[in-house]
Amino acid sequence: MNLELITQLGYVVAAALFIFGLKMLGSPDTARRGNAISSVGMLVAIISALLGQGIVQYEYIIGGMLVGGAIGAIAARSVAMTAMPEMVALFNGFGGAASLLVGWSALAPDAGAFTLTTIMFSILIGGVTLTGSLIAYGKLSETISGAAMTFGGQKIVNSLIVIGVLVSAFMFINNPNDPNWLYAVIGLSLLFGIMAVIPIGGADMPVVISLLNSYSGLAACAAGFAVDNNALIVAGSLVGASGIILTQIMCKAMNRSLTNVLFSGFQSVSTTVTEVEGEIKPISVDDAYYVLEAATNVAIIPGYGMAVAQAQHVVKELMELLENNGCEVNYGIHPVAGRMPGHMNVLLAEADVPYDQLLEMDEINPRMESVDVAIVIGANDVVNPAAREVESSPIYGMPVINVADAKTVFVLKRSMASGFAGIENPLFYKDNTRMLFGDAKESIGGLVREFS
Amino acid sequence: MAGAEYLLFILMLSIFLGFELINKVPATLHTPLMSGANAISGITVVGAIALAGTENTDLAHWLGVGAVTLASINVVGGYMVTDRMLGFFKKKED
Numbered sequence: 001m002n003l004e005l006i007t008q009l010g011y012v013v014a015a016a017l018f019i020f021g022l023k024m025l026g027s028p029d030t031a032r033r034g035n036a037i038s039s040v041g042m043l044v045a046i047i048s049a050l051l052g053q054g055i056v057q058y059e060y061i062i063g064g065m066l067v068g069g070a071i072g073a074i075a076a077r078s079v080a081m082t083a084m085p086e087m088v089a090l091f092n093g094f095g096g097a098a099s100l101l102v103g104w105s106a107l108a109p110d111a112g113a114f115t116l117t118t119i120m121f122s123i124l125i126g127g128v129t130l131t132g133s134l135i136a137y138g139k140l141s142e143t144i145s146g147a148a149m150t151f152g153g154q155k156i157v158n159s160l161i162v163i164g165v166l167v168s169a170f171m172f173i174n175n176p177n178d179p180n181w182l183y184a185v186i187g188l189s190l191l192f193g194i195m196a197v198i199p200i201g202g203a204d205m206p207v208v209i210s211l212l213n214s215y216s217g218l219a220a221c222a223a224g225f226a227v228d229n230n231a232l233i234v235a236g237s238l239v240g241a242s243g244i245i246l247t248q249i250m251c252k253a254m255n256r257s258l259t260n261v262l263f264s265g266f267q268s269v270s271t272t273v274t275e276v277e278g279e280i281k282p283i284s285v286d287d288a289y290y291v292l293e294a295a296t297n298v299a300i301i302p303g304y305g306m307a308v309a310q311a312q313h314v315v316k317e318l319m320e321l322l323e324n325n326g327c328e329v330n331y332g333i334h335p336v337a338g339r340m341p342g343h344m345n346v347l348l349a350e351a352d353v354p355y356d357q358l359l360e361m362d363e364i365n366p367r368m369e370s371v372d373v374a375i376v377i378g379a380n381d382v383v384n385p386a387a388r389e390v391e392s393s394p395i396y397g398m399p400v401i402n403v404a405d406a407k408t409v410f411v412l413k414r415s416m417a418s419g420f421a422g423i424e425n426p427l428f429y430k431d432n433t434r435m436l437f438g439d440a441k442e443s444i445g446g447l448v449r450e451f452s
Numbered sequence: 453m454a455g456a457e458y459l460l461f462i463l464m465l466s467i468f469l470g471f472e473l474i475n476k477v478p479a480t481l482h483t484p485l486m487s488g489a490n491a492i493s494g495i496t497v498v499g500a501i502a503l504a505g506t507e508n509t510d511l512a513h514w515l516g517v518g519a520v521t522l523a524s525i526n527v528v529g530g531y532m533v534t535d536r537m538l539g540f541f542k543k544k545e546d
Contacts, residue, residue, distance in 0.1 A: 011498075018492055019469065025485055026476040032538040035488050039531040042491070046527075049498040055505035060517045064504065065497070068524025075525070076532035081540075084483055087533065091490045091526050098496040098523040105503040105515035114456050213486050216493045225459055227499040233459060234466045235495035241470025242489045246482060335479060342482030346537050349480075354544035360479050 003051055010048025011231040017041025018235055022242075028355050045231050081350045082307045085209060085339040089137040092212045096129025099219035100186070106226045107182075113173055118225035120169040120185060125219040127189030128196065133212050135197040136205065140339055146202030154199060155263070161192045200262065203381070205339045207250045207261045214243020246341050253335035253361075255387075255398035278429030280416070283436055285446035288410055291434075292447065295372035298322055299364060301332045301401050302344045305378015305414070309440040312351040315377065318444050319353065321451040330357050332364035332374075332401045334382035365402050374406035376427075377440050378413075384425045409433045412440045484537045491530025497523035 018041045024034025050061070079087045103122030111119070138144040165188045172181035200208050217239025224232025251258050283291075292298065300319070306312060319329045331353065337344045345358050359367075368374065376383050379401075386393040387400045403409050409432055416428070427433055436443050477485050500523055504516030 015466075019473065021488075022470075022473045023476075025481060025488060026473075026478070028478070028481060028538075028541045028543070031481055031484060031541065032535065035484070035531065035534045035538055038488060038492060039535075042495070042527055042531070045495060045498050046501070049501040050505075052502055054507070055502065056507060057505050057513075060513070061501050061505050061520055064517045064520035065524045068521040068526075069528040072525040072527065072529025073532055076529045076536060079533060081537070084487070084533075084537075087529075088483075088486050088490060091487070091530055092493075094522045095490065095493040095496065095526050098494070098500060098519040098526070101515045101519035101522070102496055102499045102503060105500070105508075105512045105519065107512070210486070213489055213493075217489065220493045220496045220499075221463065223496055223499050225456075227502060228459070229499050229502075230459070230462055232495050232499050233462050235492050237463055237466040238470040238473070239489040239493040241467050242474040242485060245471060245474045246486065249479075249482075333479070340483060341486060342479060342484070345480040346483045346540065349537070349540035349542070352540075352542065355480050355541050356544050358480050 007048045007052045008230070010044055010051070011229075011234075014041040014045035014048065014231055015234040017044065018238060022238060045235075048231075081347050082310065083141070084346060085205065085343060086137050086140045088340060089133050089140055089209055089212065092209070092216045093130050093133030093137065095216035096126045096133060096212075096219050098126070099216070099223040100126030100130060100189075102126075102223040103226050104182075104186070106223075107176070109176075111176065115226060115228075116173045116176060117169075118222055120173065122219060122222035122226045123182075123185055124165060124169065124189045125215055125222055127186060128193040129212055129215040129219050131190045131193030132197045132208075132215070133193075135194055136208050136212060139197075139202060140205060140209075148201035149198040154195075158192070158195050161188055161195060164188045165192060196262070202339070203336075204254075204261050206336050206341055206343075207247055207254070207258070209340045210243050210246035210250055211258075212243075214240050214247060217241075217243055250336055250341060253399060255395070278426075278431070280428055281434055283410065283434035285436070285443060285450065288434070288436055289447055289450035291408055291410075292322065292327075292373055293325065293451075295322070295327055297328045297371050297373075299330050299332050299368065299371045299374045299403070299406065301334070301337075301374060301376045301379050301383055301403055302348070303334075303337045303377065303379025303382060304339060304343075305380075305412075305440060307338060307343065307347055307378070309378060311377060311441040311444055312347045312353075314441055314444045314448060316348070316351040316353050317448050318451070321448060325451070330359050330364065330367070332361065332403075333358050334361050334379070334401055337379055337382050361399060361401055365405075368402050368405040371406040372408065374403040374409045376403055376409065376411045377444070380413075380425055383427055385427050385430070386425065390426070403427065404430050404432070407432065410436050412436045412438075412443050414439065480541075484534050487530055487537065488534040491527055491534060494523045494526030494530060497527055
């Protein structure tokens, strides 16, 4: 029997399983099985590749798979759900690095111009994904400052790097025997990944991480062209498409274009301070309890601050007490709440909050008028009414959760410092807003004690 | 093997298919979607296997082994963490 044919048929089966698995990810009921089916697809693909012609040394392959698999398994078991953005960023980087190495390794003396071009793509995208993801990881884990790092002439420097990469790649394709051009492509790609991510601030990370996710897929796709392998092309482009869609959703949720996120940051707009009328009205845990005790409909709007305070479990406790008190509780999740798409949903799911109580922004907004108390936990820009009311505001036009429409709004906040975007939030000064200052976990813990 | 135009044809079809599939994933599952996609991008392991295991120059061989290792982190870690996360998602029981 022809082994090559078996390998190719194996890839067809694997691709079908990936597609089917992703399709089942369309509903929370079937998602877990979908993921399992996708992993079976991967197993089929790997076995098919091992059967492929010309493989003579299995020990190194198996060794590499065991080492990598063990690292992956340990990471997957030990990571805290609050740290998922960092972990996904790091994994994106590994994917990029693997594609870079595959592209490099696929260089053969007899390679034609088309293959060399795809190898250059694979190295370029893989290299940018690797270092870009490492910087994103550093920012998310706060190993390096999460602030946008900008300097004069940044655009010029970046343009020069891009031109340098393109020229080096062109020279290498025409002189494949001169490895210096290859090293230049690798070095400049790695440098470009760093330069591309440092000017992007912490609050824009959902966009960056989605985009890097897409790059890791596109890098695999380019590597697929380099080694002439269908499985890589199909799987890589599925991942690429997924990342691009998430990137679009994130940009739309911030009412910003991708170019705006990637190249400008918020730094230029933070100067437009608008005078806000009204005064801050703090509330004590005691008084907040009396209001909640009388409420029949509560909406909880979480943000990154909930993850930082690790407050998701105590939030769930409060939700149960409210429900036992005959109150309806829902959550309003803004698409860019947190540091990656769906970050809040995973945290709350881990705390045993049923997913049908996690409402998207478009579902919760029409209901907001019938809500007695909206509790904002560690969110700021995503509930800022300036996005609707103040035309001069830098976030004007961004879709937000209209918490001010609720009868009462509780804002849990550490202090009066403004959000990541550095934008004044008129919500805090509204007549129906009460500020519950302090650590979110402690404040909610206090409410839980009052109830029980 | 196949020519470039055939590979491009596959690329075009799978990108469109990817858009159709992913558009249907609800926002609540976006994090597992990303980590699951991460695992799938570990498909590079398949390309790396061929390079690590064939008669090749030393450099190409070791680059291939490195790629196998890195991509395996993605595959195993990605699928396991996605499974762990999806295990949390429960419907309201009543």
